Amino acid sequence: MKRTIIAGAGPVGCVAALALARAGMPVVLLEAEAELPIDLRGSTFHPPTLDMLDELGVADKLIATGLICPVWQHRDRAAGVVAEWDLSLLKDDTGHPYRLQAEQYKLTRIIAEELKRFPHASLRYRTRAAAVRQDADGVDVTVETPDGQETLRGAYLIAADGASSVIRRAVGIEFPGLTFPELWLCASTPYEFARHFDNLAPIAYVADPEEWFVFVKVPGLWRLLLPTAPGETADDIVQRPYVQMRMQRVCATGRDYELGHVTAYAVHQRVATHYRKGRILLAGDAAHINNPLGGMGMNGGIHDAVNLAEKLCGVMRGELDERALDRYDAQRRPIAIEYVQAATLRNKAILEEKDPKVRRARQDELTRAASDPKKAREFLLQSSMIRAVQRAATLA
Ligand SMILES: Cc1cc2nc3c(=O)[nH]c(=O)nc-3n(C[C@H](O)[C@H](O)[C@H](O)COP(=O)(O)OP(=O)(O)OC[C@H]3O[C@@H](n4cnc5c(N)ncnc54)[C@H](O)[C@@H]3O)c2cc1C
Numbered sequence: 001m002k003r004t005i006i007a008g009a010g011p012v013g014c015v016a017a018l019a020l021a022r023a024g025m026p027v028v029l030l031e032a033e034a035e036l037p038i039d040l041r042g043s044t045f046h047p048p049t050l051d052m053l054d055e056l057g058v059a060d061k062l063i064a065t066g067l068i069c070p071v072w073q074h075r076d077r078a079a080g081v082v083a084e085w086d087l088s089l090l091k092d093d094t095g096h097p098y099r100l101q102a103e104q105y106k107l108t109r110i111i112a113e114e115l116k117r118f119p120h121a122s123l124r125y126r127t128r129a130a131a132v133r134q135d136a137d138g139v140d141v142t143v144e145t146p147d148g149q150e151t152l153r154g155a156y157l158i159a160a161d162g163a164s165s166v167i168r169r170a171v172g173i174e175f176p177g178l179t180f181p182e183l184w185l186c187a188s189t190p191y192e193f194a195r196h197f198d199n200l201a202p203i204a205y206v207a208d209p210e211e212w213f214v215f216v217k218v219p220g221l222w223r224l225l226l227p228t229a230p231g232e233t234a235d236d237i238v239q240r241p242y243v244q245m246r247m248q249r250v251c252a253t254g255r256d257y258e259l260g261h262v263t264a265y266a267v268h269q270r271v272a273t274h275y276r277k278g279r280i281l282l283a284g285d286a287a288h289i290n291n292p293l294g295g296m297g298m299n300g301g302i303h304d305a306v307n308l309a310e311k312l313c314g315v316m317r318g319e320l321d322e323r324a325l326d327r328y329d330a331q332r333r334p335i336a337i338e339y340v341q342a343a344t345l346r347n348k349a350i351l352e353e354k355d356p357k358v359r360r361a362r363q364d365e366l367t368r369a370a371s372d373p374k375k376a377r378e379f380l381l382q383s384s385m386i387r388a389v390q391r392a393a394t395l396a
Helices: 011-022 047-055 059-064 104-115 166-170 240-250 297-316 323-352 356-370 373-383 386-394
Strands: 004-007 027-030 067-069 071-076 080-086 099-101 121-124 128-134 139-145 148-154 156-159 177-179 184-189 203-207 213-218 221-227 262-265 268-271 280-282
Touching: 004 011, 004 139, 004 148, 011 027, 011 104, 011 121, 011 297, 027 148, 047 059, 047 297, 047 386, 059 104, 067 213, 071 356, 080 356, 080 373, 099 213, 104 121, 128 156, 128 166, 139 156, 156 166, 156 297, 166 280, 184 240, 203 323, 221 240, 268 323, 297 323, 297 386, 323 356, 323 386, 356 373, 373 386
Parallel strands: 004 027, 004 156, 027 121, 071 203, 156 280
Antiparallel strands: 067 099, 071 080, 128 139, 139 148, 177 268, 184 221, 184 262, 203 213, 213 221
16 A cells, blocks of 8 residues: 655644554654644634544543633623534534644644554654655655655645645646735733633633723643734834733732733734645645634544545545545635625624724624523534534535
8 A cells, every 4th residue: 555645843744644553554644844843823613523532532631731611701802702602512513522722733642652553654853844756656845854855756645734825836736815914913911801801701802992802721731812003123122021911901909910921923814726736735724724713623633633534545446536635625615705705704803803893793683692502512513613524524
């Protein structure tokens, strides 16, 4: 059986590698860095993702590292709680009726360990995919390593090499969309915000016409996500006095916050024009990126990885013909556009709405939905991405 090469050991590349390895498929996972990056971006795992990770035998280990959050909130900075969403309403729809808060690097580490069990799987560090060529039988991936260049031969290449994907560029797939003019600031602190905000859930989206923000708890830390002003640079916004000033505006404590990580992010909404070019397949951020409101980028990428691995297994076993790989594109690309892009833009609009009437109308709608179990369940099926996975299964 010929091997699959995967570029990028982020959460998406790792999940694809594990799914292939467990199915007995030879796989080599390439990571440009010397070790798995300690990446603090993603921290929310939604129920269907946890169900998939369970099938792959790693959910329990991940859950043990995180916070189980059955409830999350929409809040208004002035008025307090607008809507509280209780995921236990999904107990008949998923084995994991909660959001798990665990940093994404915890998943990649668990999977890297797990891959060691499979002699037909390997993870190569300091190995950067730089170029690719393909022919009727396979792909040749040129990699850069500390010992120089090398060419690796495989049957297929999965490009899970993130938003700036070298592979996507190398094969000339466009990545249209937009980049927001403002950077977003993410800062973490052990300070207990629940002392100041009544009934604060571990995940809370706080609307404000001037300065919205998001609270997200991970074990031992609160993370704050804040937009900055267009023109403020990454250098400006990670300076400690600026970060302290922004955090005091969120919650005035009168003394400096103890800070953990502080990071500036450019935020985009983009979807690749194709997910497949012959034997080369894009997945995760290489294929689609979106703003983090709702926690859908990594989750959607993991759903790509599971969908694609299943099809590649079928093709390599001779049970499916290559059209199955077109179905991967046909099932996953519309989800990124119609579902993830739409939902994350809507989430942003809810938080930043400046018109008081529109803001009030949207918030009233959320309050009504949260207090009606039928509407609340439907809202949760959407926001937890269960509907997105169901919809993908019905496509082409
Ligand atoms: C502030 C913030 C918060 C977020 N929160 C969430 C959340 O809660 N939930 C959620 O679902 N999503 C969230 N996201 C999005 C999430 O972080 C990404 O969608 C996710 O990291 C995508 O995973 P990936 O594996 O596709 O790519 P990446 O995580 O970017 O991983 C790519 C990997 O490939 C490696 N690499 C790059 N180039 C090469 C190469 N040429 N050869 C070999 N290796 C290479 C990199 O070193 C890296 O390890 C958030 C994003 C931000 C900015």
